[in-house]
Amino acid sequence: MRPRSLEEVVGQQHLIGPGKIIWRMVEAKMLSSMILYGPPGTGKTSIASAIAGSTKYALRTLNAATDTKKDLQVVAEEAKMSGTVILLLDEIHRLDKAKQDFLLPHLENGRIILIGATTENPYITINPAIRSRTQIFEVHPLTIDDMTAAIDRAVSDPERGLGKLPLELDEDAKQQLILTANGDLRSALNGLELAARSTAPGDDGVIHLTSQVIAESIQQRRIAGDKDGxxxxxxxxxxxxxxxxxxxxxxxxxxxxxxxxxxxxxxxxxxxxxxxxxxxxxxxxxxxxxxxxxxxxxxxxxxxxxxxxxxxxxxxxxSPKSNSAIAAIDSALARLAKGNTGEIPAHLKDAHYAGAKKLGHGVTYRYPHDFPEDWVRQQYLPDRLQNDRYYQPKQNGTFETAYAKQYQRLLQAQRGRQ
Incomplete structure (x- = not known):
């Protein structure tokens, strides 16, 4: 069921629909190397196949992790003889430096049109030298309508699908297949084929695919994203x-x-x-x-x-929300990053050792617990920062509303307004 032209591709209309970027590239026969990035089974390989079918260029498929530099050399030699070859390179995020260095000149001269496929974010995982020579396009999980159209086509197509079989897919079974595959068409088609090939015809000679058969053929709902993905x-x-x-x-x-x-x-x-x-x-x-x-x-x-x-x-x-704490510490850190520290006031410096008083450390420190309400006005910030204010209280809940009032009261008292 691999598409032979852009018209046969299911989904990804933001890329291959009439007037969209890949459609325009194919129409003008002005292909450039690209990286297709998205979840498994969403059409990356299908788009590459459709581009090759629409342009009549040869398509060669390699895997960056398992195929060797020698395999790339074979593709390069073919490109020299034929003029242009489309290379679908799966798992391109695993391309090592030796293969990359070999590939780059061929991308530069245009003999190899690279279509890289990856489930990983190329802006994070792919070498900048490759990224700078490619267009990056994101593909999305297929919608329910896309999946429905593809499955209906696979059931009815007698040439490349299951159309020659006396097959009947119950509507509820089809919906279960679509939902369980979760946008992964490859998974859905594999499950459909397994169900069709492993189910014997009934007394009426028809292979009935029920919800139970589908559940046995595609058992686990696919959740996009592994722990490192x-x-x-x-x-x-x-x-x-x-x-x-x-x-x-x-x-x-x-x-x-x-x-x-x-x-x-x-x-x-x-x-x-x-x-x-x-x-x-x-x-x-x-x-x-x-x-x-x-x-x-x-x-x-x-x-x-x-x-x-x-x-x-x-x-x-x-719960009520407040980001005032993270905003306050980030404000203080930003101030430090600009080199604004200042000297710690002498009365706050460590005074537990002999000779500290001779240095003036801690001499004028006023112990708050000796004063009413356990508070006394004195300077704590360095001189050059004494007017800095990092905490900007919000009043989205009873707690911070109370904290805000206390903060303002202490601030006014510290400034001698009480």
Missing amino acids: DAHYDVISAFQKSIRGSDTDAALHYLARLVEMGDLPIIARRLMVIAYEDIGLANPPACERAVAAVQAAQQLGFPEARIPLANAVIELCL
Whole structure:
């Protein structure tokens, strides 16, 4: 079912639809090397095949991890003789320096049109020398409509599909196949073929593919993103941003994806970061409860760990939010990065050793607990920084509202306005 032209490609219309960038390149026969980046089974190889079919150029397929420099030399020799060869290089993020150095001159002279395929973010994993000579295009998981069209075509196509078989795919079985594949067409087609080839015809001579047959043929729902993959970090990012945005259902969805991946350490770490970064002083008890939930989850392990984690996520979503603490420390760090430190006031310096008083260290220090309300006005910041203010309190919850009032009261008292 591999596409022979751009018209046969399912999905990715933002790249291969009429008037879009790859469509224009093929129409003008002005191909440039490219990297196609996205989840498995979404059409990277299909696009390369369709480009070759539409332009009539030879297509050669290699794997950057397993094929050798000698295999690249064979493709280069063919390109010398024929003029242009399209090279589909799978797992291009694993291209080593020797292969890269061999390939670069052939990309420069245009004899080899490179189409690199990767599931990893090329801006992170691919050498800049290759990136600078290619266009980078992201492909997306296929929609339900895309998957439906592709499966219908595979069932009915007598030449390259299953159309010669007396096959009947129940509607609910088709929906199960689509949902279970989760945007991965390769997985769906493999499951469909396995189901069709392993099921005997019924009394009526028809192969009936039911939900049970499909479930046995494609058993595990595919979750995009392994623990080290780019898609995994996208889920983590969406998880934090959903809690920050107070969308409880979205946060639970992304938590479920992380739970399904089984990555308890990253959930625990991220949840504690979220608690103190995004909720912070607006609701300190919620931060404490998030830490307690993480500790409980770590002791329980999966599957029970999902329960305290869900409790924490729901509370953090519905809690008032404040990023004033992280903003305050980042402000202080930014000030330091510009070289603004200043000398520590003498009365604050360490005075526990003999001779400290001769240096004037700690002599005029005023011990706050000797004064009413355990506070006394004295300077703590270095002279050159004494007017700096890093903490900008918010008033999104009862806790920080109280902290804000106390901060302003102490600030005015420190300045002698009380």
